[in-house]
Amino acid sequence: MLGVARDITARAVVILELLLFAGTLAVAAIWYADPTGNWEPLLAMMACFTGGAELYRRFAPKSRNERFHSNSERLRHRERLRQLLQEEIYNCRAKSLRQDVIIRDVDRADKYPDTDPNEKGISAWFRVGLIDTYDKGVLLGLRYGGLKECEGGYRFVDFVNEEKSDRTVLLVANVPYDSIAEVNLDGDEYYHFPHIYCHFDFEGQPYERLWFAEKKQLNEHHPYFEKVAEYDEVTRNNPIDGNLYFC
Numbered sequence: 001m002l003g004v005a006r007d008i009t010a011r012a013v014v015i016l017e018l019l020l021f022a023g024t025l026a027v028a029a030i031w032y033a034d035p036t037g038n039w040e041p042l043l044a045m046m047a048c049f050t051g052g053a054e055l056y057r058r059f060a061p062k063s064r065n066e067r068f069h070s071n072s073e074r075l076r077h078r079e080r081l082r083q084l085l086q087e088e089i090y091n092c093r094a095k096s097l098r099q100d101v102i103i104r105d106v107d108r109a110d111k112y113p114d115t116d117p118n119e120k121g122i123s124a125w126f127r128v129g130l131i132d133t134y135d136k137g138v139l140l141g142l143r144y145g146g147l148k149e150c151e152g153g154y155r156f157v158d159f160v161n162e163e164k165s166d167r168t169v170l171l172v173a174n175v176p177y178d179s180i181a182e183v184n185l186d187g188d189e190y191y192h193f194p195h196i197y198c199h200f201d202f203e204g205q206p207y208e209r210l211w212f213a214e215k216k217q218l219n220e221h222h223p224y225f226e227k228v229a230e231y232d233e234v235t236r237n238n239p240i241d242g243n244l245y246f247c
Contacts, residue, residue, distance in 0.1 A: 020050050067178065067199075078136070078177040086133055088185060088194060093221045100193040101130040103140070105200050106181045113190045121204050127193070128173075132225060137176035137208075138196075139225065144170050145246040147212065147234065154212070154229050155237040156244035169214055169228050171246065173207040 027042055068074040092099045104112055108124035115123060129141035146165020147154040157165045175198060184195040198206040210231035217223050238244050 017050065024050070074178065081138075081177045081180055081183065082133060084183055084185070085130065085138055089130060089132065092130075093223075098193070099129045099131060099141075100127055100191075101140075102127055102187070102191050102193055102195045103175075103206060104195055104197050105206075106197045107200070109197065122200065127191070130194070130196075131170075131172070131223075134174060137174055137179070140173040140175060140207075142171040142173055142210075143246075144168060147228070147246070150237050152233070152237040154234050155239075156234065156246050158242065159245040159247050160243065167214070167228060169212040170225065171231070172211050172213045172225060174209040174211075175206050176208055179206055179208070 024047075031037065068077065089099065091097070102125055104125040105122075111124040113125070130138060131141040132139040145168070146157050147167050147169055148157050148163065149166045154167070157163050175196075179199045179201045181197045181199060183197070187193050187195060200206050202208055212228040212231065212234065213225035214228055215223050216226050
C-alpha cells in the first residue's frame with residue numbers, strides 16, 4: 001500500500017505542476033492583454049505552489065516508478081542484479097555452501113547491526129536464505145513450518161494444543177529487482193554473508209508476494225520450489241478465535 005500511495009502521490013504532483021504551468025501561461029497572457037490589472041499577487045502565489053511542488057519532487061521518497069530515468073535504465077538494473085545474484089546462488093549450490101543473506105532496509109541502514117526489541121513492524125535487517133530467482137527478482141526462504149489441511153486448503157497449526165501438521169513447507173518471499181538498491185556480496189565484520197539493500201516498498205516490507213512451497217530436486221545441484229498455497233489463502237482459512245501458528 002505504501003508503494004502504491006507513493007506512485008499515486010507522484011502522479012498527482014505531476015498533474016498539479018502541469019495545471020500550475022497552464023494557469024501561469026493563462027495569467028501571463030491576460031496580463032499581456034491587460035497590463036494595468038493587478039496580476040502580480042496571483043503570479044506570486046502560483047510561483048510559490050510551483051516551488052513547493054518542485055521541493056516535494058526533489059526531497060520526497062521516490063516511488064518505484066521514479067527510481068529509474070528510463071525503461072532502459074530499469075532493464076540494465078534488473079539484468080545486473082540477475083547476473084550477480086544468479087551467479088551467487090549457483091556457486092553456493094555447486095559448493096554446497098550456506099545460502100544465507102542479510103536483508104537491509106536502505107532507509108534504516110544505519111540501524112545495523114543493532115536491534116531494537118521494542119521496534120514495531122519488520123526489523124531494519126534480518127537473515128534469510130537466497131534460494132532462487134524468478135522473472136522479476138529473487139526468491140527468499142524465510143522459514144520452515146507446518147500447515148494443516150482444512151476445507152479451504154490449508155491453515156496454520158494449533159501448536160498450543162499439540163496439533164500435528166500435515167505438510168512441512170517453506171515460506172517463500174518474492175523480492176523484485178526494482179526494490180533492490182544494491183548488493184554487497186562480501187559481507188562485513190559482523191556477517192560474512194551477502195548483504196542485499198532493499199526498499200521496503202510493500203506495506204513496510206520488501207516482499208511483493210508471500211507463498212508456501214515444498215523443495216524438490218531435479219538433481220543434486222538443481223532444486224526447485226513447488227507451490228503449495230498462497231500466504232493470504234492460508235491466513236484466510238485460520239479461524240478468527242484461537243491462536244494458530246506457522247511452526
